[in-house]
Amino acid sequence: MMRGRVAYAGAIHEAYPHERGVRLADGRICREEDVVWLAPIEFGTIFALGLNYAEHAKELQFSKQDEPLVFLKGPGGVIGHRGVTRRPADVTFMHYECELAVVIGRPAKEVKREDAMQYVAGYTIANDYAIRDYLENYYRPNLRVKNRDGGTVLGPWFVDAADIANVAQLELRTYVNGKLHQQGRTRDLVTDIPALIEYLSSFMTLAPGDIILTGTPDGIVNVDVGDEVICEIDGLGRLANVIASDADFNRD
Incomplete structure (x- = not known):
């Protein structure tokens, strides 16, 4: 549902x-x-994955890590479907990141890979914007990049895990002003969902409502003021969002 x-x-x-x-x-x-x-659910901690698609890592000229690159996101960055995301006037490269968002359904501690999917309540779509100008480097996202107000769009729907037949075979697509720019499949995740749950729960307890953003495929392009960005994932719907200017937010 x-x-x-x-x-x-x-x-x-x-x-x-x-x-x-x-x-x-x-x-x-x-x-x-x-x-x-x-946001389609009342969420808890948000875990975000960096460079979790091999082609995206190659796109950014970065080699594979021994462990998943995970960072946390605060609640103030989240907005819903049809929301507006600000593009600061001083930046040269800001891009979308269409991601499958995995919602935890019950407390998970020291979960084994083979049991991990039993802890998933369902899924939604995330568009997690990044501003490359603000990065310390390509593989250590800092606070200004990944915790900006309005920089993480979630929705529009939460879909029960039981309604997705094979979460490892979903296609992701991103359109900017109607033109397809990004396309990938969840089968290409470097660290898949069971492995992510096993990894995270090995040193901390995941709680109901926690969200894991699983990373984005290659195909990122710069977005500008006035652009409409739509992220689609099979079975989860279409997440729409518009880019606005500093002036729209009464900033000089």
Whole structure:
């Protein structure tokens, strides 16, 4: 089942896909543009993977790590479907990162690979923007790159794990202003989902609502003010987002 969270008429509602837009839990039907889209779940810690597709690592001229490159993201960076992400005026290269987001369903500690998928509640789409100008180097994302307000878009839907037949065979696609720029498959993950859960849970406890962003394929291009970016993943829907300027945020 697909379900999301939206704000409408002064309240937060669970929402479901409908041919005319979205259906709220109370039965009302709304146009997609008449609601404010939130992250589809109330999330906990966000773990993000860097360079977890071999071709993307090659794209950035970086060789494989012995362990997964993982960093944490704060909640202030997250916005929902149809949200707006600011592009600072002083940057030269800002790009999207379409990623499969894995949602943990129950406490996970010292989980073995063969049992790992039992701890997955479901999936959603993430678009985790990066500004290359702000990187200390290509493989150590710093706070300004990966914890910017509005820099991580989640949604629009949370999909139960049972509804995805084979999470290792999903296709990811990113369009900028309608043109396809990025395309990849989850089968090409360097460290797959069971291995990520085994790795993370070996030294810390994962909690329900925690999210693992599994990395992005190759095919990144610069985005500019006014661009519409759409990320698609098979079975999970289409996550739309617009790039705005400093002026739009009343910044000089």
